[in-house]
């Protein structure tokens with residue numbers, strides 16, 4: 165905050181930086197240790213040894229599933245993957261160049277009244293848990309089939325044997341995904357699933373705190389995630405990497421960008437002033453993928469940008485940076501990167517909405533008024 169604003173308004177923090185806006189048991193960011201834990205479990209362990217399904221269960225139900233619980237959860241997800249035809253009809257009505265974030269936001273709006281618990285009151289906890297599972301099951305189907313629709317292709321039916329990562333990749337490409345592709349997608353979904361009181365999660369909590377419904381909270385979250393300062397950064401980071409193109413161009417590019425005081429997309433974070441723990445693991449996975457695919461140029465460009473950003477600005481890559489080139493190497497179109505974030509983050513948003521509603525209070529901060537006051541109302545003819 166600038167010195168003048170601090171002096172003038174000691175209780176005001178622009179961007180709500182450092183403001184405590186709630187109590188939560190869902191995740192903890194430890195900036196000094198570069199650590200992120202979901203309900204006490206390190207995301208490294210979840211991404212490396214667990215699965216997105218175990219993570220989603222943990223976030224929603226508050227504990228890791230045992231084998232029987234995981235089997236049951238996966239079965240329910242499989243049975244809930246399909247979406248009503250009305251969703252596809254709405255997606256087909258969108259302009260072909262509509263951003264897939266607009267499509268998924270529309271998809272959830274159309275889906276809401278079809279939920280079997282549509283009539284449940286906002287605070288019905290059991291109904292919200294059932295809705296959350298349906299939302300997690302259907303998000304990937306809507307993103308992938310939405311992508312088919314804009315290409316003029318018909319939606320494909322989900323294969324009940326597929327997990328969330330496989331379902332998305334299968335529907336998007338029409339082909340059975342290979343094991344490495346699924347592993348990378350699954351790890352990225354786990355790492356994107358939850359991240360405390362970030363902008364979209366906070367927006368989702370604000371919406372449900374009015375006793376609106378869970379779907380409205382999800383739609384709010386999607387709208388908030390869309391911007392380049394939040395989820396949209398992975399798309400912008402990839403455009404930047406493609407612009408740089410070759411490792412030989414990277415040093416001059418970053419020197420120029422810093423000289424021109426440009427923001428480097430995929431770098432920096434409000435909460436991490438050291439490394440983003442999610443980026444550490446995903447960088448490893450993305451680089452391994454590059455080696456497997458015989459294309460290490462983005463990993464090499466990344467090394468140069470990271471080194472320069474650290475030594476000159478003490479700013480580190482966030483999760484969106486390695487996610488960008490991992491998705492590119494998986495052959496995913498760039499404008500699907502943020503929608504993939506949605507497939508993962510619906511689990512975190514749902515967990516937060518449920519937590520908010522279990523102990524709800526309307527969220528209603530104040531603003532400092534700096535406008536005019538006590539003006540005399542002039543007749544229309546005198547203005």
Ligand SMILES: CC(C)(COP(=O)(O)OP(=O)(O)OC[C@H]1O[C@@H](n2cnc3c(N)ncnc32)[C@H](O)[C@@H]1OP(=O)(O)O)[C@@H](O)C(=O)NCCC(=O)NCCS
Nearest residue numbers: 392393394397426427428429430431432433434479482484
């Ligand atoms: C994420 C982000 C919005 C956090 O912002 P914030 O906490 O509000 O911090 P600020 O934007 O005020 O940045 C603080 C300082 O670091 C610099 N900085 C932060 N991120 C930077 C970046 N990616 N590239 C270059 N400089 C950056 C700012 O220019 C500013 O410098 P200054 O004090 O000399 O003006 C910001 O780092 C950013 O815009 N990053 C790029 C977008 C991105 O990757 N978003 C995804 C987040 S997961």
